[in-house]
Amino acid sequence: MFLNSRQVKSVLTSISILFLLLVFVSSAAATAPKYVFLFIGDGMGIPQRMAANEYLGHKLMVDRLPYQGITTTHAADRFITGSAAAGTAMASGVKTNIGVVGMDPDLKPVKTLAELARDNGMKVGIVSSVSVDHATPAAFYAHVPTRGQYYDIDVALAESGFDYFGGGTIKDPDNDRDNATTFRGNAWELIRENGYKVTQNRADFEKLTPADGKVFATNEWIQNSGALPYQMDTSSKDITLSEFTQKGIEILDNKNGFFMMVEGGKIDWACHANDATAAIKDTIEFDKAVEKAYAFYKNHPDDTLLVVTGDHECGGMTLGFAGTKYQTYFDGLKGQKMSFRQFTEDIVKAFQKKDVTPSFEDMKPHITDYFGLKFQGAADDLMVLANHEITQIIEAYQRSMDKNVEKSSDPRTYIMYGGYDPLSVTLTHILNQKAGIAWTSYKHTGVPITTSAVGPDAETFQGMYDNTDIALKIMDIMGLGATFKYAKAVNN
Amino acid sequence: MFLNSRQVKSVLTSISILFLLLVFVSSAAATAPKYVFLFIGDGMGIPQRMAANEYLGHKLMVDRLPYQGITTTHAADRFITGSAAAGTAMASGVKTNIGVVGMDPDLKPVKTLAELARDNGMKVGIVSSVSVDHATPAAFYAHVPTRGQYYDIDVALAESGFDYFGGGTIKDPDNDRDNATTFRGNAWELIRENGYKVTQNRADFEKLTPADGKVFATNEWIQNSGALPYQMDTSSKDITLSEFTQKGIEILDNKNGFFMMVEGGKIDWACHANDATAAIKDTIEFDKAVEKAYAFYKNHPDDTLLVVTGDHECGGMTLGFAGTKYQTYFDGLKGQKMSFRQFTEDIVKAFQKKDVTPSFEDMKPHITDYFGLKFQGAADDLMVLANHEITQIIEAYQRSMDKNVEKSSDPRTYIMYGGYDPLSVTLTHILNQKAGIAWTSYKHTGVPITTSAVGPDAETFQGMYDNTDIALKIMDIMGLGATFKYAKAVNN
Numbered sequence: 001m002f003l004n005s006r007q008v009k010s011v012l013t014s015i016s017i018l019f020l021l022l023v024f025v026s027s028a029a030a031t032a033p034k035y036v037f038l039f040i041g042d043g044m045g046i047p048q049r050m051a052a053n054e055y056l057g058h059k060l061m062v063d064r065l066p067y068q069g070i071t072t073t074h075a076a077d078r079f080i081t082g083s084a085a086a087g088t089a090m091a092s093g094v095k096t097n098i099g100v101v102g103m104d105p106d107l108k109p110v111k112t113l114a115e116l117a118r119d120n121g122m123k124v125g126i127v128s129s130v131s132v133d134h135a136t137p138a139a140f141y142a143h144v145p146t147r148g149q150y151y152d153i154d155v156a157l158a159e160s161g162f163d164y165f166g167g168g169t170i171k172d173p174d175n176d177r178d179n180a181t182t183f184r185g186n187a188w189e190l191i192r193e194n195g196y197k198v199t200q201n202r203a204d205f206e207k208l209t210p211a212d213g214k215v216f217a218t219n220e221w222i223q224n225s226g227a228l229p230y231q232m233d234t235s236s237k238d239i240t241l242s243e244f245t246q247k248g249i250e251i252l253d254n255k256n257g258f259f260m261m262v263e264g265g266k267i268d269w270a271c272h273a274n275d276a277t278a279a280i281k282d283t284i285e286f287d288k289a290v291e292k293a294y295a296f297y298k299n300h301p302d303d304t305l306l307v308v309t310g311d312h313e314c315g316g317m318t319l320g321f322a323g324t325k326y327q328t329y330f331d332g333l334k335g336q337k338m339s340f341r342q343f344t345e346d347i348v349k350a351f352q353k354k355d356v357t358p359s360f361e362d363m364k365p366h367i368t369d370y371f372g373l374k375f376q377g378a379a380d381d382l383m384v385l386a387n388h389e390i391t392q393i394i395e396a397y398q399r400s401m402d403k404n405v406e407k408s409s410d411p412r413t414y415i416m417y418g419g420y421d422p423l424s425v426t427l428t429h430i431l432n433q434k435a436g437i438a439w440t441s442y443k444h445t446g447v448p449i450t451t452s453a454v455g456p457d458a459e460t461f462q463g464m465y466d467n468t469d470i471a472l473k474i475m476d477i478m479g480l481g482a483t484f485k486y487a488k489a490v491n492n
Numbered sequence: 493m494f495l496n497s498r499q500v501k502s503v504l505t506s507i508s509i510l511f512l513l514l515v516f517v518s519s520a521a522a523t524a525p526k527y528v529f530l531f532i533g534d535g536m537g538i539p540q541r542m543a544a545n546e547y548l549g550h551k552l553m554v555d556r557l558p559y560q561g562i563t564t565t566h567a568a569d570r571f572i573t574g575s576a577a578a579g580t581a582m583a584s585g586v587k588t589n590i591g592v593v594g595m596d597p598d599l600k601p602v603k604t605l606a607e608l609a610r611d612n613g614m615k616v617g618i619v620s621s622v623s624v625d626h627a628t629p630a631a632f633y634a635h636v637p638t639r640g641q642y643y644d645i646d647v648a649l650a651e652s653g654f655d656y657f658g659g660g661t662i663k664d665p666d667n668d669r670d671n672a673t674t675f676r677g678n679a680w681e682l683i684r685e686n687g688y689k690v691t692q693n694r695a696d697f698e699k700l701t702p703a704d705g706k707v708f709a710t711n712e713w714i715q716n717s718g719a720l721p722y723q724m725d726t727s728s729k730d731i732t733l734s735e736f737t738q739k740g741i742e743i744l745d746n747k748n749g750f751f752m753m754v755e756g757g758k759i760d761w762a763c764h765a766n767d768a769t770a771a772i773k774d775t776i777e778f779d780k781a782v783e784k785a786y787a788f789y790k791n792h793p794d795d796t797l798l799v800v801t802g803d804h805e806c807g808g809m810t811l812g813f814a815g816t817k818y819q820t821y822f823d824g825l826k827g828q829k830m831s832f833r834q835f836t837e838d839i840v841k842a843f844q845k846k847d848v849t850p851s852f853e854d855m856k857p858h859i860t861d862y863f864g865l866k867f868q869g870a871a872d873d874l875m876v877l878a879n880h881e882i883t884q885i886i887e888a889y890q891r892s893m894d895k896n897v898e899k900s901s902d903p904r905t906y907i908m909y910g911g912y913d914p915l916s917v918t919l920t921h922i923l924n925q926k927a928g929i930a931w932t933s934y935k936h937t938g939v940p941i942t943t944s945a946v947g948p949d950a951e952t953f954q955g956m957y958d959n960t961d962i963a964l965k966i967m968d969i970m971g972l973g974a975t976f977k978y979a980k981a982v983n984n
Contacts, residue, residue, distance in 0.1 A: 046538060046562070047939050054571060054938070068956035070538070070560055070942060079546060079820045080812055080928070098818075316810030316930055320572055320937030322907045326590075328571045328938065388904045412880045415814045436572070438808055438932030445812030446546070446820060446928075447539050450562060450956075462954035464560035464942075 032479040033305040033456045034257030036117065037293040038470075040090065041286050042083060042136055043268030043279075045313025045449045051276060051437060052283040054319070055330045060287045061294055062308045065452040070464040072448050073312045076105050080446045083268070084147040086311035086467055087139030091261075093471035101135060101153070102143035109143035113471055116480045117259035118161055125164035125248040125258060127289075129241045129282065130265030131226030132216075133157060133170045136311060140261050144181075151175040154187035158194045163258075164251045165196075165216045166244035168265070171226045191216055205239055210251050217247065223341065230266055230278045230339040231285040242288035249296050257303070262289055270339065271314035273420050274439040275428040278339040279317070297454060305455035305477060309470055313447045316440030321433045328436030329382050335372015336431060340424040343370055348400055348421050357401045360394055363423075367393070371427045373434075382434055389430050396426035418442035524971040525797040525948045526749030528609065529785040530962075532582065533778050534575060534628055535760025535771075537805025537941045543768060543929060544775040546811070547822045552779045553786055554800045557944040562956040564940050565804045568597050572938045575760070576639040578803035578959055579631030583753075585963035593627060593645070594635035601635035605963055608972045609751035610653055617656035617740040617750060619781075621733045621774065622757030623718030624708075625649060625662045628803060632753050643667040646679035650686045655750075656743050657688075657708045658736035660757070663718045683708055697731055702743050709739065715833065722758055722770045722831040723777040734780035741788055749795070754781050762831065763806035765912050766931040767920040770831040771809070789946060797947035797969060801962055805939045808932030813925045820928030821874050827864015832920050835862055836913040840892055849893045852886055855915075859885070863919045865926075874926055881922050888918035910934035 039062075041048070053059050075085035077097040088096045088103070092110040096103060103109050114124045128137045133154050135147040142156035150172035157165065173187035184190060192198060197212045199205050201220040208215055219239045223229040229238055245262050252258035264286030270278035290308055297304040319328065338346070347366045351358055367373050377384040385393070396416075399405055400423040417425050419442070432438065451470060453461035457477045461470075531554075533540070545551050567577035569589040580588045580595070584602040588595060595601050606616045620629045625646050627639040634648035642664035649657065665679035676682060684690060689704045691697045693712040700707055711731045715721040721730055737754050744750035756778030762770035782800055789796040811820065830838070839858045843850055859865050869876040877885070888908075891897060892915040909917050911934070924930065943962060945953035949969045953962075 050564075050938060050940055063956060066955070068562055069954075070562060072542075078818065080818045082818070313810070313812075316812045316932075318805070318808030318810060318932045318937050319939050320805075320808045320933040320935060322910065322933045322935075323903055325933070325935045326570065326572045326574070386903060388902075410880075411815055411878060418814065436938075440808075440810045440930030440932060441812040441814045441817070443812060443814075443817045445810050446542060447811050448542055452956075462561075463558070464555060464944075 035304040036259045037306045039262045039308040041264040041310045043271040043314030044310035047317040062452045065454045067453045067458045069451045071451045083135035087136040089467040090470045091139040114140040121256045123252040123258040124162040125260040127166040128263040129228045131168040136263045151180040158190035168227045169218045232281040233342045245289040246292045275340040276432040276437045277333045277336040307453045309451040310449040312444045316445045321438040324436045332435045344421040344424045396422040527796040528751045529798045531754045531800040533756040533802045535763040535806030536802035539809040544772045554944045557946045559945045559950045561943045563943045575627035579628040581959040582962045583631040606632040613748045615744040615750040616654040617752040619658040620755040621720045623660040628755045643672040650682035660719045661710045724773040725834045737781040738784045767832040768924040768929045769825045769828040799945045801943040802941040804936045808937045813930040816928045824927045832916040836916045888914040
């Protein structure tokens with residue numbers, strides 16, 4: 001009997017597949033990674049990542065990971081998702097409705113990756129640059145119908161049994177919002193009763209070791225709403241997202257492995273406010289946190305899965321503006337010295353407090369100092385404001401200073417300023433546009449985002465898939481089959 | 493001797509690799525695909541694809557292809573690319589400067605995929621919905637320092653030896669631009685002298701068979717600039733991009749295989765004008781053309797490589813608008829009955845020609861008829877215009893009708909209308925915004941795009957890579973190694 005080349009190929013292929021199956025069976029138990037990192041850049045879409053690359057002049061760590069995919073983000077009940085539904089999708093593999101945390105659309109609680117890891121004897125860490133009871137981190141340990149139930153979320157945090165919370169603080173320890181399912185006393189006390197050591201400054205943070213047991217570590221300066229300061233507003237006193245991540249690795253590292261979720265939450269907040277510089281600098285800090293995990297991966301390449309994604313794009317950021325046509329000038333962003341928020345707090349509010357509103361002339365030097373925008377200069381200096389830009393800024397200044405102005409429901413005013421201080425948001429708009437960056441919204445958008453991965457079976461994160469698939473893929477890789485099947489069933 | 497499970501795994505893996513190598517060696521000669529399709533959606537970025545999916549309510553064919561990747565698009569000398577540099581990158585694997593067609597930055601001609609295929613005995617087809625001498629298609633057969641050298645490109649087309657040109661026409665057969673390197677007489681005559689059968693209407697097109705030899709097939713109605721009409725403006729008399737593609741497959745199919753490039757060129761033009769409906773409908777028609785190639789792939793799965801990409805995003809399209817916040821209403825786009833261009837031609841120009849400018853009242857019914865925008869109606873009807881929108885439309889109408897207005901260089905006016913008819917572009921802006929779609933530019937942007945693929949070795953199109961890699965990957969898969977190495981060397 002003679003075989004032609006096609007038949008030879010076929011026989012050889014069959015033998016190969018047989019042997020590969022044997023390899024798979026013999027090693028199935030060994031492939032589940034012991035260490036799993038899930039990084040979520042809140043509001044970090046494809047334009048945000050590309051903007052940070054272009055600002056740096058080189059690729060982010062996340063863009064250098066070997067496997068890259070495209071992820072769709074819609075919620076069960078809306079095309080443009082929110083952080084609660086997106087967080088639940090990525091934590092539990094279940095498509096749910098806007099505002100729902102850790103529950104399916106019928107408000108049935110769903111198991112999360114973090115809980116499954118805990119139940120399998122792994123340690124668990126949750127890190128965020130916003131409050132750790134915000135929707136994205138909460139989706140990994142809480143199960144509430146609406147994300148605003150901060151007290152309930154804080155109780156769930158205290159009782160999660162997780163080993164490390166790092167970054168921002170909690171928002172409603174005393175149920176000031178008066179929406180608790182059951183009030184159980186001050187949440188910080190519950191947290192301490194459940195064995196957490198709480199630190200609130202750099203000195204105490206630096207002393208933390210694995211011997212401290214369960215840890216809740218936050219920063220001395222909480223800029224607003226329980227969150228860390230924007231990276232561009234920090235001083236050396238402030239603990240950064242990458243430091244919280246590194247400390248988490250040290251505390252969680254143990255022979256049974258760990259699961260760690262790290263959120264870059266203020267990328268989203270900067271994008272809501274259309275502040276590209278703040279978004280880029282928080283994206284770069286988020287990427288430094290990824291570098292910490294990547295260094296750990298390099299030491300444990302067979303046992304570490306590292307997945308980095310976003311939960312949705314925010315702001316409708318694009319890298320091209322009508323006024324600058326085909327040109328971009330990202331270096332122009334380097335003239336911005338503080339975030340829109342800090343400018344509002346430090347400069348605008350100081351002006352507003354004066355009995356007699358200062359003239360616009362008094363504001364000019366601050367605009368130049370903090371945004372690099374100049375009121376006069378050489379014709380070829382791209383940072384010199386054009387007349388129509390100065391007109392926009394003066395209009396915004398007058399609105400910012402007008403003590404009688406109510407928060408307008410006029411749609412045109414909203415489109416111009418969102419809910420933000422008119423002067424601050426106008427300055428970031430104009431500076432961003434000079435750089436060639438523009439925005440279309442103060443909310444999220446439905447544009448797909450990028451997911452990146454390295455580690456065992458990380459190649460499955462290539463291609464195009466839904467945000468629920470991120471949790472399902474991780475469950476599959478971690479060998480959490482039963483939950484995987486449940487989540488699949490809920491989605492179908 | 494006993495082996496532990498790790499050693500067993502190692503031995504089995506080695507045996508498997510050995511067999512796989514045998515399979516590879518035994519089939520290496522057979523792996524180069526005979527049939528290669530490269531589809532380029534000009535200006536088709538990730539938001540454009542997602543918008544079409546959401547408009548349809550189901551996934552495009554391109555999003556159902558098994559392999560998906562993310563592609564960066566910058567030119568050698570600019571972050572935001574143009575079609576000439578991007579076309580050259582995808583045709584030849586070489587990063588070049590803005591405006592350069594088929595040459596490297598030193599203006600040395602570079603071989604293209606299409607030429608390499610031709611030199612290897614394959615047939616070659618070039619299809620575009622814009623003129624087939626436009627930058628993107630030209631990058632596959634012409635080598636000129638500036639894309640505006642249309643006459644030179646037309647001569648290159650005539651002498652390409654390619655087998656099929658389909659879609660739009662040519663732009664400068666008589667060197668009216670007076671920029672020919674050498675004038676060689678009317679380009680249509682050169683095309684016919686080189687053996688092409690030229691058809692210019694549906695009846696003749698439908699009679700074409702492979703027996704006709706080399707073919708140049710275009711449409712009777714050329715809407716403008718040598719291009720096919722926007723898909724939404726077509727009647728049954730017009731030959732569509734998918735029909736040109738299907739005819740190409742019939743004409744090119746032969747035992748030595750073929751290479752075919754199909755460009756959806758008017759997606760870009762619609763996006764330049766910020767007309768989402770026209771962009772979406774041309775994207776859907778482009779996708780139908782991909783379906784024709786996919787049907788061919790299904791009949792020849794081992795021999796057909798199908799790659800679909802874009803050359804850059806255009807318009808800074810995003811799927812979220814400040815005024816509609818988290819809501820989208822894509823069905824609203826269905827009220828638009830003709831493209832911005834056809835509205836300008838048929839309605840605006842008719843108004844402009846009248847001796848006495850008609851009142852805005854006379855324009856209102858046309859706005860409702862052709863864009864679905866209503867001047868009165870129920871409070872919950874999303875298509876009813878708000879007062880600030882009516883104000884915008886009236887301002888634009890007055891500008892459109894003003895016979896004394898010069899094309900303004902005022903930057904604020906440019907940001908509002910680009911170079912377009914003020915009324916038409918304002919109507920698409922407002923309609924798009926009601927749908928939740930917004931734009932930031934009338935030019936391209938630097939946001940990465942999606943590449944999709946199926947066929948032999950198509951999995952290499954997963955991940956994140958540069959537009960030059962598209963050509964390099966195809967060359968590699970087609971076994972065009974020497975050129976592959978040259979292009980790599982030029983880039984490094």
